[in-house]
Amino acid sequence: MAIPFFNPDEVILEYKNNLKAYDLFEKILRANIEKVVAQIVEDGKIAKDSYEIKSRVKTPESLKGKITREDKIYVYKYPLREITDLVGAKVMLISLNDEEIVFDALEKHFKNYIDYKNSPDKTKELWEQRKFGYSGRHLVLWYSDDMLNGLSNELKKEAKNYDLSEFRAEIQIKTLLQHVWAEIEHKVRYKAQEFLSTHRKRAFDRLAALTELTDSLFKDLINKEEEFFNTLNQALNEVSPELTTHPQEKQMDDETKKEQIKQNADAKLKNIEISSEAIKIYVANEFIKDCFKRLQSEHLIITYDEEPNTVNFKLIEALYLVGINDINSLHKLLSDERVIKVLHAYAQKESQKIENKLMLQKLSVLQILIYAYADLNQKETIKKKHLLYENICSAIDELQKDM
Template identity: 30%
Template structure:
């Protein structure tokens, strides 16, 4: 009897107070909606007071747990925020934690509570109350007793919400025991939805990356059309935040800082972290560091971080502002950016370089293998979509260099030069590598990669200052005309190499000049030794070999000269060394011929580097392997991205194993 009286009394009390809880729920909904808008987050916000029926049912089930249910229950009022992605869930959770008093013992992350072999009801639950001293609440009419109310806030993705609605209310709130097979089925569905949530997040991340590099994948004509369209869209509604940000992204790509500043300044009152970040960038790009406008840009960047502490790009921009003036401060910004987004190439590569410079050591790099792997994946994804070029190639090159995967580093830097549209892109990369000079002993290929970039900036962009410095270096004497013979060193396994040897010896019968090759007795390198022996008066043959030959390799003593390059294995270092020698003798690449037969990765680099410099490249297609691959790779032998022709790139010629074709090619 006493129990029934207790229940009736509690129900009566709740009925009296429920109007207050309804008003409190509406207030919380209004506060949450305003918070989300301020943080540029979009979601569904719901709030309600517990129904009398639900309260009554809970009293019957769990009334014995509460001495005073009205005071002790934490879910008499509830709110729910439903968002598109897991990343948005994390952002909203931070907003809640920053703006409300959290009852830690009553709040929980359902995902964190799951065992390693479990799937289930996934969402974040907070029991909160209002903070009296929260400046955000200024302007809201809040009765004093509302500060003592609690409310349960659930933060979910759309998929988490779907599972909760369809399964949780049925399975966990029913008055019956759920059969095991149905329970297992619900867990399987939850597991699929959890995977799908992660897949959605990956897709969203890739789309954001794509949008942020909006102009990078457009040709000049497409970009001009898009700018024209967005100008009209902007003029139709200059306060539409989405349109303004999209327009600003395009303007950033063409470095129109004036227009960026103009359009973004008009929407600063919308308190968007993206607006503050992009406006800060534009001001810092346009004005000198000593100016008031530059400092204003710095302040906007800091404000962007205040609004969104997880904006890794804002930290990166601030790092860039301090990189030359205060490397320690820049390092702190890059470190924070990398912690927020371990796959952000700009953050990770700058952090690595500055930390290496600070420590004068590479010892810590191996500890960041997971971060480097994520960054490589991000860069490769950018390359796949042809965005953030050439930087994605340069970033990959640096990461491979630091990890000791030097062949991949050379190939990536070569591609970076290939996709650079202006000289400053290559020069900036050289400046970054210069910061690693203190650890040059640990990076034996560093100076060779610097030579690669220097040669690229001189001969692709005709950079006069670099050319003057470069041509002042001492060099091995080489006389034109020059033919490079490159490719396979597999004498015993390459089909047709014997025929190639016969044809090339016949083709060189009237040639007078220099022949450059690998300097050993193997494969095509040995054929050059044969040429020297056959035509001693007509030819000067120069071999480029590593200082320490790998096991099984032998110097071909028939060569006129052997030039030893520091190192203990064959690599692109020898290729860069012979091109450096050729160019230091003032021989223009367009007057150099390269004949390629088959070959592996180093030969592939050799063929592509010659193509990039504008040399005449003839490859024996029937020899297969890398010769055929380069011939079939349209990206290298015809065009850059968006079908844009590369004026420096000569058309590769497909040769047959024929004396006449080879002879005509070298005499052309």
């Protein structure tokens, strides 16, 4: 029988004696990752709540289990120098798009310290082998004092007490789906140290394929949403009357050109159906904010710069009920003098009750305009289904009796 190159107990003892140094490296590594990702968020490349960072130092128990496994004990000569994930971090993202952005940023930030030999691109390997399985991107890094740049004085002071020059760490950048798959595969396929039957291997491969397909479809969905966002905003901006003439079109009359562009924009808006996401984009558009601003009166203040977190499905149902099922129709509602008159009358009446100006959010303004726009049958249905606030409905019913 072959003899191991090392004594596991001696390795674990040495590791325990250096745990404070590994803990320090983990803090330095995490601080660097957090700094990079925070900058990405600040630049608007990924959303604030779209990621999670985890980091850890391998426990002595976990290390002992790894180096004493039958498939490892005869492989390592100097485990503490050869194992690259004694310090590890994971950055988990919602989408493949975010994964690519974060990986590129971290690779650029750590470019001078990357151990490329031990930093496999699992995704690229699977594609080249035409296989399915764990995909994700790993970066193995050597420690460098340069990692202390921009960090707290406390960490810099602590780092002077240790020699970290031979330390390495592994960062895994993956989607949440890839993370879940890796956890399942690791615990069932590897931790159990079992030889899986052909049937179970095939089941794993099928699950891996579904995971990859789901990530890919989610990436397509996000790309479609970004395309939708850009298309809607472009159309809304073209509706704006404050348009300038392009140099090559100076021969066209300004008013004629504006009207032509507006007609094209109207056609685009007709093709965008009402949805929660569409309304959120609509009310956040700078031109539309200005439209809400112009709806203000001596009795009414509209918080036109405040964006809603969600758009309730009841508002969407109410819009469809009154026949407003595309963004163009919704936009026309904001310039309908008949319903605007009701809005201002409602604001005047309510402001008298509170002895101050009435303050409304944009979605509340839309609720009033929708109900004022509805016919009698539609109003009854709105009230029966409780699609809008009952007190608003009642107040507008009273006002419209006298109009």
